[in-house]
Amino acid sequence: MKMNFKVTAVAKVYAESKCENLDEKRLVPKMMLRRRLTRSAKMMIYLSDQCHFSDGPVVYGSAYGEMQATADIVGAIASTQPISPTAFQNSVYNTAPSYFSLLYGNKNEILTISSGSDTSANVLQSAALQAVTMNTEVLLVCTEALNIPNINEVNSCTDYLEAGVALSITPTDVLPNITVIKNEHKGFSPSLWAMLDVVNACETKADPVIALEL
Amino acid sequence: MGKNCVYVNAYESLSCAGNTSELMDAVYAQRSGIRIDTSYMPETPVGLGSFAPNEFFASLNTVTQSVLEQSNLENFHNTLLIVGSSVGGIAQSEQIFFEEGAYKNIDPAKHAISVISDTLNSTFGFKDSRSISTACTSSANAMMMAQRLLELGAYENVLVLGADALCYTTVCGFHALGVLSSEPCTPFQQDRRGMNVAEGIAALLLQSSLERESIELCGSGGSSDAFHITNPDPEARGAIACMQNALDDARIDADKIGYVNAHGTGTQANDAVESLAAQTLLTHKPYMSSTEAITGHTLGAAGALEAVISCEVLKRQKIPPQSALEIAENSEVNLPREAVEAEIEYVISNSFAFGGNNTALVFGVVK
Numbered sequence: 135m136k137m138n139f140k141v142t143a144v145a146k147v148y149a150e151s152k153c154e155n156l157d158e159k160r161l162v163p164k165m166m167l168r169r170r171l172t173r174s175a176k177m178m179i180y181l182s183d184q185c186h187f188s189d190g191p192v193v194y195g196s197a198y199g200e201m202q203a204t205a206d207i208v209g210a211i212a213s214t215q216p217i218s219p220t221a222f223q224n225s226v227y228n229t230a231p232s233y234f235s236l237l238y239g240n241k242n243e244i245l246t247i248s249s250g251s252d253t254s255a256n257v258l259q260s261a262a263l264q265a266v267t268m269n270t271e272v273l274l275v276c277t278e279a280l281n282i283p284n285i286n287e288v289n290s291c292t293d294y295l296e297a298g299v300a301l302s303i304t305p306t307d308v309l310p311n312i313t314v315i316k317n318e319h320k321g322f323s324p325s326l327w328a329m330l331d332v333v334n335a336c337e338t339k340a341d342p343v344i345a346l347e348l
Numbered sequence: 349m350g351k352n353c354v355y356v357n358a359y360e361s362l363s364c365a366g367n368t369s370e371l372m373d374a375v376y377a378q379r380s381g382i383r384i385d386t387s388y389m390p391e392t393p394v395g396l397g398s399f400a401p402n403e404f405f406a407s408l409n410t411v412t413q414s415v416l417e418q419s420n421l422e423n424f425h426n427t428l429l430i431v432g433s434s435v436g437g438i439a440q441s442e443q444i445f446f447e448e449g450a451y452k453n454i455d456p457a458k459h460a461i462s463v464i465s466d467t468l469n470s471t472f473g474f475k476d477s478r479s480i481s482t483a484c485t486s487s488a489n490a491m492m493m494a495q496r497l498l499e500l501g502a503y504e505n506v507l508v509l510g511a512d513a514l515c516y517t518t519v520c521g522f523h524a525l526g527v528l529s530s531e532p533c534t535p536f537q538q539d540r541r542g543m544n545v546a547e548g549i550a551a552l553l554l555q556s557s558l559e560r561e562s563i564e565l566c567g568s569g570g571s572s573d574a575f576h577i578t579n580p581d582p583e584a585r586g587a588i589a590c591m592q593n594a595l596d597d598a599r600i601d602a603d604k605i606g607y608v609n610a611h612g613t614g615t616q617a618n619d620a621v622e623s624l625a626a627q628t629l630l631t632h633k634p635y636m637s638s639t640e641a642i643t644g645h646t647l648g649a650a651g652a653l654e655a656v657i658s659c660e661v662l663k664r665q666k667i668p669p670q671s672a673l674e675i676a677e678n679s680e681v682n683l684p685r686e687a688v689e690a691e692i693e694y695v696i697s698n699s700f701a702f703g704g705n706n707t708a709l710v711f712g713v714v715k
Contacts, residue, residue, distance in 0.1 A: 135502040170577070197460055199481070204517065208442045211516050212449065222521035223578045223702065226434060227461065227481035232703025235572045241589065243570035244705055245489055248436070248481040250462035256478040260493065267496050287452040348502040 137266055138310055139303040141342040144333040145184030147177060148297035148322065151281055156180040162237060172200050172224050173279035173296060175233040181300035187273040188238040191264050194231040195247040195257035195276040197325035200224055205282045230277060243268075254299065255328035261303060262346035271304040278323040293321035299329045301336065303346070310345045312336060351499040354554055355562035355714070358418035360411045361550035361656045363643040364397030367414075372660050374642050376687045378671040382532040382544045382644050388519040394528045396514060397546025397644030404439070404513040407549055408464060409471050412509065415551045416472070420559060427505040427553075429465055429477035430494055432487025434648035436461035436479075439515035446516075464511050474507070481648065484611075485570075486510065487550065488651025488699035488707035492568035494554045501556070509551040510652025518647060519545050525578065533614030533645075534672040535638035536623060536683055543613040546644025550652035552659075558714065563659040566600065566694065566712045569593025573704025580621040580700060587625035590706035591696060598694070598710040603632045605710075606692035607667050609658045611700050612638020613645045618700060623678035625698075633682040635690070641671035651699040651707065658695040658711045665692055 147153050156176045161183055162168040171179070174196060182188065203225040210217045223229075228246040235244060243264065249256040254276040265272040277298035280289060289295070312335050319330045336342040360367065364381030365374040374381060385396040400407060416424065441459040445451065457463065465477040480489045487510025494506035512518075522528050522545055529542035554565060571593060573586035580587065595602055608630065610622055619638075626636055639657050646653050661668065667690055670676075670683040694712045 135500065197462070198456065199461070204438070207517050207521060208445050211442070211520055212446050217520050217524040219524050222517075222524050225517065225521065226483040226702045228483055228701070228703045228705055229577070232572075232577055232705065235574045235704065236577065239574045241572050241574050241586065244482065244572050244703070245480060245493070246482045247478060248461035249465070249477070249479045250457060250460055252462075252478070260478065263493065263496055263500075263502075266500065284451055287450060288454055288456055348497060348500065 135348045136345045137262060138306050138308060138343055138345050139262060139265060140306040141336045141344060142271060142302045142304055143185035144301045144336045145181045146299045146333055147180060148294040150293055151295055153177060153296045170220060171233055172229055174230040174277045177277045177298035178230040178234050178275050179237060181275055181298050182234060182273055185273060185300050185302045187302050189240050190271050190273060191242045191268060192231050192273045193245045193257050193261040193264060195253040196227060196278060197248060197250050197253045198278060199227040200229050201280055201282050251324040253325035258328055258346055259348060263348045265303055265305050269305060271302055273302050275300040276326050276329050278325060292323045297322055297326055299326050299333050301333055306343055308343045310343050312339055312342050312344050314344055352501055352556040354495045354498045354565045355558055356565055356659050357553050357555050357559045357562050358415045359552040359656045359659060360414035361653050362399055362407055362411050363548040363646060363653060364399050364546050365642050368656055375639050375668045378669055380532040380642050388516055389523060393530050395532050395544040397544055398514055399547060405467050408467055408511060411549045411551050412468055412472060415553050419553050424472045424474045424507060426475050427507050428503045429468060429474040429507050430490040431465045431479040432490035432510040432648050432652060433461050433464050433512055434481055434483045434486050435512050435515055435518060437463035438517055439513045442516050482705045483701035484647050484650055485699040485701040485705045485707045486648035488709060491651060491655055491709055492570060492707060495565050495568050498554055498556050504556050506554045507551060508554060508652055510649035511549045512547060512647040512649045514547045527615045529614060532672060533641055535612035535614045535641055536619050536670060536676055537673055538675045538677045540614050543615050544644035546646045548646030548649035548653050550649055550656050552652060552655055562714050563662050564712045564714050567594045567598025567710040569597055569708050571706045575704050578702050579617050582621060584621045584625040586704055586706045587621055588629050591625060591629050591708045594708035594710045600694060602630050604694050605630055605634045605696050607634055607661055607695045608636035609654050609695060609697040610636050610638040611698045612640050623681045627680040635667045635684050635688060636681050637668050637670040637683060639668055654697045655709060658697045661695055662692060662711055662713050665689060
């Protein structure tokens, strides 16, 4: 089942090692909160600001979740060191959108999708469902933060170890004016590709409308 | 747009209390499946729930096959699979890391949440699949997504599967937060000592077609606390909001609820807040109990496992007792000490997670 959606904003950020200038001090003025944010949370907050979105349902996606927190935990267990409570709190896949909700007091539904290479494709589908169900604007964010020590032992396909992509959509009766074509986005985690397709197609189009499968 | 009704037409589960039939026997007999374990932390005994060490992935297929055999389907080729899991395949990758001290032999695809849907797809060939990971609400959110897709007619069959295995990360992680009990947990007890981490698998086939033994998934609701990254809002605003949203979605008044299958982990924070939410919203004091005293807290599987229990409660018209309860912390909630036979039209099942992620599901007998 396909429905039509106006794309109200798009954004992306990526770097081979670490995304700089995520504007954390302005976006997260409270130092205690800022210090606890994971890299994915920082990317998410930056991207949501780029999309001018702070209140509404969110669908977030990540194929691998909070890699640094996970690595910190298993490293501590392996060396019989105590686990940092903050590392454990930050290890769940919905950490980034949860910090986003904390920052802005957003009490709307948050979903986190983790479907391997299909993650951002499933984020698009799930956000379309949420937007239709609630008849409202929905923020979609997908990030991967893979820049942990020794990641090269398992990473063979991703040049951009930090990358995130975001858009906001709202249901519309207007017919689509963009055809989204599937592309390979060399250097990016395949989990981001489907949303990169949409963002790249919408970047250069005024008032873009797309059709999404639920 | 008119909405389809959504029915739970087949289900199966596996937890430390056994399969669904064994689980319900244990629930009504107040027989906990929790065992005291020192394998994860040799100097710190904790209560854990385990069903078959090292057989988790084989059990995924066994549980799913059981649902297929109960169903009106010949296969799952026209069925969407929605998985809810909080840890995916991390137990395998942490074992490799502990043995080798390196990542090089870890397969990223087997580490991720999607290893569960990959496993099931290779056996059953689902039409499509997606995976949700919102910590301990994962499979409750999978149920909510399934309901919405079926209501709109996007699919006719959706299999929701909640699954999480025990692993060092969760056992030691919850210990680091100081919330693990060294004994079987005692939800809602005044001097409760914490939760029991457990593994679990639960699968439910949701369809838009009515069958002879269908239970209706009448409504679902979500919310975010926006309060703290792990602690729930002590004023229970997020918990109340998701329960109210589920009631609104089901288009029923709060006083129609006959039983609350509580999240009831046994932690100080969860049980106090959940009691307050029930006390505030359900002023007619319906029966409430947590079956996690029997199963432990199965993390991302909890929503689906407790959905199975909710369906069984409606079919049997029999309320589970609050196992292991001596003195309740909150006397304003109705915690039965023994199983109660009662006419129950609707059950609400709660799930709450890290990040203040809240989900409630309302099930009802078919009218």
